[in-house]
Amino acid sequence: MMKISKLELLTLLLAAVFLAFTAGWFLGGSRQAEGVRVETQRTLRQAEPIGAPAPSPSEQTPAPTELININTADAQTLQQLPGIGEKRAQDIIDYRTEHGPFRIPEDLTKVDGIGEGTLQGLIDRITTGEEPQ
Numbered sequence: 001m002m003k004i005s006k007l008e009l010l011t012l013l014l015a016a017v018f019l020a021f022t023a024g025w026f027l028g029g030s031r032q033a034e035g036v037r038v039e040t041q042r043t044l045r046q047a048e049p050i051g052a053p054a055p056s057p058s059e060q061t062p063a064p065t066e067l068i069n070i071n072t073a074d075a076q077t078l079q080q081l082p083g084i085g086e087k088r089a090q091d092i093i094d095y096r097t098e099h100g101p102f103r104i105p106e107d108l109t110k111v112d113g114i115g116e117g118t119l120q121g122l123i124d125r126i127t128t129g130e131e132p133q
Contacts, residue, residue, distance in 0.1 A: 067127040
């Protein structure tokens with residue numbers, strides 16, 4: 001009978017561990033992962049810009065009692081919104097005619113010339129006509 005050296009024994013043990021690990025990897029990896037459900041809120045609103053000084057009471061405008069529906073409002077009604085003039089109101093109408101109704105108020109930023117800054121001044125005064133969930 002032949003005697004196995006310590007190096008050969010160590011090599012055989014490492015090979016056995018490697019084969020066991022590989023077999024476990026392939027057999028254990030055959031299961032499919034469960035689906036993930038992600039829930040999001042409808043809109044996000046920030047009370048005031050981060051790092052901006054609070055406006056003085058004389059600069060604050062009272063909150064409007066009626067929201068303007070950006071999916072149905074005509075150009076004249078849209079012009080009542082702060083930062084929206086005749087051209088921008090027409091751009092909003094053209095956009096919704098071409099792409100369909102806005103899904104959420106934040107979609108208004110998809111209109112050329114309306115960025116986050118403009119949206120910040122409008123967000124509390126507009127709606128898409130959908131009831132909040």
